[in-house]
Amino acid sequence: MSAAPAIAAAGLGRDYGRVRAVDAIDLQVQPGEFFGFLGPNGAGKTTTIRMLTTLLHPSRGEARVAGGDVIDDSLAVRRRIGVVFQETTLDLDLTAEENLRFCTRLYGLSRRESKERIDEALRLFGLTDRRHMRVRSFSGGMRRALDLARGILHRPAILFLDEPTLGLDPGQRRRIWAFLQQLVAEHETTLFLTTHYLEEADPCDRVAIVDHGRIVALGEPDELKRNLGRDRIDVRTDRADDFVAQVRELTGLEPQRAQHGLSLFADDAGSVVPRLLPLTAQGVEIGATHPTLEDVFVDLTGRGREAA
């Protein structure tokens, strides 16, 4: 954590007329970090990404990205970042290769470099045999893969991804994720991504949860889950009534009814589960779940939203 941060934002905010899209974002992302930016729709994720990628002028605050100020050095910043938008930026009437070549020309890559990188990118995303096919004929997953390939052709130091797996099926999502993790590992690319598939944020080094244009939680996924505390221990039985007293006696905790039997809440399931093991002799199943990021997310944003 000694090098200058890849992304540093202070009080970054943006209004549209009277609508306050982003209130004030403070964050630092270290080089090589895999950073997740989570929040419900309308929380200000996309606006934040647009400010960090110099596409949108902030109404207040400041941000430095890849060593440059997003307003004063926007060209330098754009040279060192890649952006993959929520919607595709591909030209559907062009082939995969033509789309990528359009991009390498924009970044002024030489003909040879361009060819090498395009070959590599197509291979990496399994699109080599579709090279000369028009993008219109591609499935959503292939388009997204090609979009990602486009985003990394110029080897950016930081890659911004806005909902990279939106609308993809689970298999395609897994492939995209595997690739992103590989990218971090091999090229030490800093990744900044937004998502609202919360389980996807688990591989992130750190996660910020944003709501109403502010960061409401920031930390490692495990840390965030720990702060929520409360593992859940399930006692699975269809004779719940018979076990309430026993469970209470063995653990000292108050069990709650659930469809599968009984549930207990504890800070650390590991210390509770062994005490319940004697019950397994009577045909009871014991299970435990850690809170997921989804639980953290609901805890921080969801309930407040009901009133909104």
Place this chain on the structure above:
Amino acid sequence: MIGAITAVIIRELTRFQRQRGRLVASFARPLLWLVVIGAGFEKLVPTEGTVSYKQFLLPGLFGMVVLFSTMLTALATVHDREFGPIRMLLVAPLPRYVAVIAKTVSSAILGVIQAVLLFPLIWILGLHPSFGALLELLGAIALGSLALGSFGMVIASRLRSIENFAGIMNFLMFPMFFLSSALYPASLLPGFLQPLVRADPLTYAVDLMRHPLLRGLYPGNLGTDYTVSFDVMVLVLFAVVLIALASLLFGEEEHLGRILLVEPPRAKGRRLPRPRLGLRRRDGASGSPVPLGEATPAD
């Protein structure tokens, strides 16, 4: 910068060559005007010189092709900005004006190509321009395309969505066509329309195209309105000022932000299904005592 401009031009040309419908339309429209309007007017308009009305109309049709081509390309820019490739340009390390110039130049090139495809009409209508005059015509078309292309970019930079297309067609393209010198010498229009006629770049573009085609003929009442050097000067001025203005307007992202974020003007049916937050527990225990799933985030 040259690389970027080349990239945009190659892209536009590739697209153009694949959109057969556009090519057909760019042929059909002027031919319709020539055959129907040209024939009708020819009966009505008394000619005093050796120039037939159709011969007079021809540069106006080149102007029409250029006008429609550049405006359609400009409108495609609006679509591009919402959905696609122009955003590659916006995140590339290029100043905004490069994106604007690249778009303007490629739009002008498409205009020139479509006008050149109609060149056989020159001889069909009995005109015999010299090679030099043909080059001059080509230059006039190119300059006119550039001026109209940059005008289109200014319009595009202020447009929120492609859905305004019909409005643009009715309130901009047709008036620009009728208020120009395309159908009649501009000087014939009444005085109260003259300010509009003179503010219309198409007036000068058509006038400049008419010079080489009618040179050597005695046009009588069907002649040119301005001198070549005046036309050139005005068109260059239009192009420079409008490109500068478009760069300024595209550079200002406020508008872009509004389009992309707050009021997404999606065409119906193109909207991606908005995925719900995955607020189900992964263990799938339906009788979970923890209240879950009520949280529906507001859009």
